[in-house]
Amino acid sequence: MTSESDCAVSGTAPATRTHSWRRRIVRRGLAATAVGLVLASVLAACGTKSSxxxxxxxxxxxxxxxxxxxxxxxxxxxxxxxxxxxxxxxxxxxxxxxxxxxxxxxxxxxxxxxxxxxxxxxxxxxxxxxxxxxxxxxxxxxxxxxxxxxxxxxxxxxxxxxxxxxxxxxVYIAPMYYNVDAFAKAGITVTNHRITLPQFYDAVSKLKANGYQGLGVGGNTSYHLGHLVDMLLQTAATPAQYDSLLTNWQGSVPATVKYTDPAFVNTLQTLKDFQSNGVFQSGMLSQDYTQAEALFAAGKLGMFMGGTWTPSELNGSLKVPFKYDYILPPTLNPAQTTKFEGVxxxxxxxxxxxxxxxxxxxxxxxxxxxxxxxxxxxxxxxxxxxxxPASDLTTIGPVVSSILQDVKTNGSAGLWDSLVPNTIGQPFGVPKYQALLSGQSSVQQVASEFQTELDKLRAG
Amino acid sequence: MLRTHLRRRLLVIGALPAVAGIALLVAYPVVRTVYLSLTSWDGASAPKFIGTTNFRDITGQGGDLWATVLRTIRFSLVATIGVMVIGTLLAAALSAGIPGARFFRVVWFLPMVVPVSVSGVYWVNAFQPTTGLSNYLLGKVGLGTTHAWLADPHAALYVTSFVWVWISTGFAMIIMLGAMNGVPVEIYEAAEMDGCSVLRRFFSITLPVVRPTLATVALLEIIFTFNGFTLIWAMTQGGPGTSTQILPVEVYRQAFINGNYGAASAQAVVGGVLLLLVSVVMTRFIRSSSGSGRARAGLFRRRANRSALAAGQGIT
Amino acid sequence: MSATLSTAEPAAAAVMATKTRPSRNHRRSVWWWLGFLLLVVWTIGTIFPVLSIFLLSVRGTQDVYNHPLGFSGALQWGNYSEAWNGAPGGTAFYHYLINSVVSVVAAMLIAIVLGTVTSYALVRNTSPGKTPLLLRVFVIALVFPLVVLVIPIFGLLDQAALLNSPAAIGVVYGVLACPTVVLITYSAFLEFPEELIDAGNLDGLSEWGVFLRLVLPLNRGPIAACLVLTMIFVWGEAQLGIIALQQAQSKTLAVGLLGLQGQYFTNQGVLFSGLALATLPILVVYLIMQKFIVRGLALGGALR
CATH class of the missing domain: 3.40.190.10 (Periplasmic binding protein-like II)
Incomplete structure (x- = not known):
């Protein structure tokens, strides 16, 4: 290359040779450009090739x-x-x-x-x-x-x-899967897969005393905190109030329950209390569902909140080395029974x-x-x-089977944040809960933001 | 000769393909974004023209535009200052010919080469409580292992800024190094004979001469941080809450997650205008200071700062 | 190569030169050593995370959690094959790798062809006032943050049925990288001796003949710098990719990695194998080409 260009610069090459040489270069240049363009378009076509x-x-x-x-x-x-x-x-x-x-x-x-x-x-x-x-x-x-x-x-x-x-x-949400070994070591007993709020706090402190963190939640995941709020709301409200919240975004349904009423406010307060009482794994707000799940699978957490799809992860790729079972999130009103929520x-x-x-x-x-x-x-x-037929369901495993049995016995509830419209449901709510837990917002503030959106929806 | 002249005039046609590309992928999108900011659009149906409603919504009650802008500026400032201070010091060290300079130069640029999403994911893990590197090291010196850096809304923005500094300092260093090495050695020798200390020489010779470059690099860093989507998305996705939700993250959320393209465009427009203003002001500063630097030191050599200025020239 | 250097930007050459500064011969004070110590600390801080990605990539979850430095624990080379084949139900890593290569190649082609042709046209043309005007266009194009551009670019790609095409994304990145390439190569071409071009012309070469025959080959340094910078930029960019590459098999490394946390790997080590696989190619290119990057950046390069 260099010697050829030197030659050209010195001007010693015969004119005719230079001429054809020049053409050759131009041609080569054009060819290179063409090849480049063809290559680029072929590559572009690759991405969209017919299926x-x-x-x-x-x-x-x-x-x-x-x-x-x-x-x-x-x-x-x-x-x-x-x-x-x-x-x-x-x-x-x-x-x-x-x-x-x-x-x-x-x-x-x-x-x-x-x-x-x-x-x-x-x-x-x-x-x-x-x-x-x-x-x-x-x-x-x-x-x-x-x-x-x-x-x-x-x-x-x-x-x-x-x-x-x-x-x-x-999908049924939101069982809290617990490490059976950890619960045994901490001396926690569970009856009927249900737990009250005082029992829950007690369980968390016992777990911590035995070197486990409490409840794993993916605070950074777009749905996870929403599931927790949903489960708490279920027993913070009476069944009638809960049903009303599922439908009262429609202007035609009478607005008997507000988001600024005690039911929803207590739910938010409980979520906040979880945070201040150190219920969650540390760094919860910066971790997603899979990070929290990996911590649980590694034996660092006593509990992990998931759904009916979780066991296939735990038994599948995560290969948990310990036995686990489930409890439902704490029941806020002992007179009620927390149900699974099906979606x-x-x-x-x-x-x-x-x-x-x-x-x-x-x-x-x-x-x-x-x-x-x-x-x-x-x-x-x-x-x-x-x-x-039951014979088709043998593959779902013992824990999910017992969840199914639970649903058959106790019934199930609807998932509030998935059934109300988007502007007040999960995509709206979860960032609010994150703001609440990170101290950027207060319980009252979040509650009134929900109510404002509800009023907007009712007004059409 | 005339033919040659004409031919050379026509050469400007060679710039057309690139200009066409810029027109299609920069100019048109800018115009289109401005238009979309005046519409209500869910990404599926046709955009509906609604005037300045989006701007009123995002600046009004319930809209968090100003919070986002302030957050973006804070992220940008912390990161840029960190990058500039450390980058300049590193460049000065290299320029002073410390032993192993070649090795250091290669290593200090390394974080810039690692894909940003890789750095982001790595540092997220490094900052996790109990299992992450940062707490592991703090634990070793008895400072506790449970700091949840990224879950703390007051710390998260600074943690992400720190990672930005880690990534981008090498870039600033290399450009500053180019400017510093353009300063003639004789000046330093003269200053040293006058008994000036190292610090004195750095502050009264090096810094004034490289000031235009410094400003240019700072401007570039500000532009880069306004594009800091990948890092934030890899690390916090804007959380916890909204504490690391800088402008590009907010725009992505509004548009592609909430399906609110009009409001997202309005936010983008505000960001673009802001950045344009900063650019204009800083370019003015670069120009005036390169002029005064020439007058003051009397040693301005065309090539000393031209290179870095190339990036800044013409922004008016 | 050294000939190339001398025709390129002297300031850039200065970066490469090992200059003897006067202070070097002095007795080193305590302060000097303290400063040097700080530099060593920074060096460890920059090199260690990169090293640690590779160390952690061969560990199991327990070791990653309990020894985050990565120095202890059993070796698990299987992590790499697991990352390579993807999480169950996830995407195999080699898809990401191929897509990244495709988009990087497309971007480099577009950026270099458009960029160098433009710079040469700007340097050589004699149309009054055009060059400063066009240069200004490129500089202004550099100022607009991607956030202002993404939504309409998404629309354009959609209209052209080019969503989920890594090559198309590469072309877009190539055009976006163009202003930088122009700024770098314009500086370099400006330094190119005019006598050489005139001689070429006298010899019967056309303007573009001179460009292809003389200017390009003798500016290999700055061009290599542009190529490597474009490569680094495109390899790591995800802001546009995350929007335009939604199909799992169409994602580039940078985009795929953003979703890596959300996939279900058996252990944390696999996550780091993924990071290592994404870093290795670009790292190797950097170590081979690092002096061009330094030179290119000193020429005024800056990428979005």
Missing amino acids: SSGGTVTLHVQTLTGPQAQDMQVMAQAYEASHPNVKIQIDALADVASKMPNVAVLNGSNPPDVGFVQYDGGAYAAELANNKLTPLTDIWQSNNLAKHYGPSVTKQYTVNGSQYAVLWDT ATDAFVLPLKSKHPTQAKDFLKFVGSAQGQTAVAKGGLLPIFADL
């Missing part, structure tokens, strides 16, 4: 990372076995990504074939408001989903007489711009069938079908 080749169709199906994704693998294998010309490509989303950020993806020009939305994240409502989903009413009818799902879930997902989602699993929040939808709507619909039909639901159980999660 069908030959006779096989690749369906892009969204799901959550973690146990849901594992579960989906089982489901996909079951489906592919009977549909050899379809390949399921799982797009696993983190929790936050599956909520509002996913609205942009589902509405975008290149959405997945089957989308995943969490009802309590607000994405379902946002999608519907913009008419971006294909109605799945025909699947509901052919598979008789209304019967399998039950009336409350059916009501939740029916908009103007149509349904736009096929559900997957049921059918994990929903599959069919974006309008799905590239393979027919195949996607067929897959969703499978998800909403007894066969698909058995696959859900096989993957370790709780199927949404309440009427599967």
